[in-house]
Amino acid sequence: MAHSHNMNPTIILTGGLGLLGSATAQYLSKHGLHVLVIDIAAECGFESENISYIQFDLTQIEKYDSLVNSVRGKTKNLKGIINNAAFNPKVEDNSISVGKFEDLILSDWRKEVNLNLTAPIFLIQSLLPIFNTSDGENCKIVNVISTYGLVPPNQDVYKGLAEIQGQEIYKPISYPVTKAGLAMATKYLAVYLGERGFNVNGIAPGGIENNQPQVFIDAYAALTPMKRMAKVEEMMETFYLLCTKGSNYINGQIIAVDGGWTSW
Numbered sequence: 001m002a003h004s005h006n007m008n009p010t011i012i013l014t015g016g017l018g019l020l021g022s023a024t025a026q027y028l029s030k031h032g033l034h035v036l037v038i039d040i041a042a043e044c045g046f047e048s049e050n051i052s053y054i055q056f057d058l059t060q061i062e063k064y065d066s067l068v069n070s071v072r073g074k075t076k077n078l079k080g081i082i083n084n085a086a087f088n089p090k091v092e093d094n095s096i097s098v099g100k101f102e103d104l105i106l107s108d109w110r111k112e113v114n115l116n117l118t119a120p121i122f123l124i125q126s127l128l129p130i131f132n133t134s135d136g137e138n139c140k141i142v143n144v145i146s147t148y149g150l151v152p153p154n155q156d157v158y159k160g161l162a163e164i165q166g167q168e169i170y171k172p173i174s175y176p177v178t179k180a181g182l183a184m185a186t187k188y189l190a191v192y193l194g195e196r197g198f199n200v201n202g203i204a205p206g207g208i209e210n211n212q213p214q215v216f217i218d219a220y221a222a223l224t225p226m227k228r229m230a231k232v233e234e235m236m237e238t239f240y241l242l243c244t245k246g247s248n249y250i251n252g253q254i255i256a257v258d259g260g261w262t263s264w
Contacts, residue, residue, distance in 0.1 A: 027239065038067070087116060139197060143200075145183050
């Protein structure tokens with residue numbers, strides 16, 4: 001069975017071990033795709049013959065040649081890539097760096113720009129030559145944006161958390177700015193690669209419920225037309241659509257799956 005994926009289309013998924021990444025890997029692998037996860041951890045932890053794993057630090061952009069060689073060893077039928085890896089300061093883990101613009105540190109900024117924006121662009125560039133463009137089926141590039149790549153964070157969402165933690169909390173500027181840059185890279189590459197049979201699109205998830213403090217969940221829900229946060233499984237069919245032939249004439253779009261957050 002080890003060679004079965006050579007027949008199934010392979011979708012590379014970066015950052016495949018987080019909440020959204022792992023759910024996506026499992027969903028796509030159950031729906032006829034071979035998912036090649038790239039993440040920084042030593043162990044993958046997935047139990048599926050349709051999921052392969054490469055350990056790699058995506059911030060090591062000058063080493064992408066060796067990553068491409070690893071990918072070649074795992075698939076002969078690369079049909080898609082989902083750029084999901086990103087630094088995103090999490091509300092859940094109390095390590096959010098308070099985030100005030102006045103306190104922005106250049107080294108943190110560079111780290112986030114490198115992983116969130118530079119890495120996906122150069123990863124696409126590095127992998128373009130090994131996509132299977134000869135089978136008559138479109139190739140797919142999917143960039144994970146965020147509602148915060150479309151509209152700036154509403155900092156009021158964090159006020160209740162700040163009271164609990166006894167310090168001001170802001171969503172820092174680097175995350176939305178890098179995601180907005182990735183949204184424009186998506187549109188640029190949709191135009192550049194469209195005539196070659198590539199569909200290049202983005203998905204912009206709203207906030208996904210993941211054991212955040214209730215005060216945050218309530219504040220987020222209040223600002224969403226559907227009055228709740230997302231469930232991770234509500235992202236899955238959009239990922240599947242953007243990776244398969246149903247999206248063959250969707251190009252250059254950022255689809256917000258956000259309960260209407262960006263509508264008002």
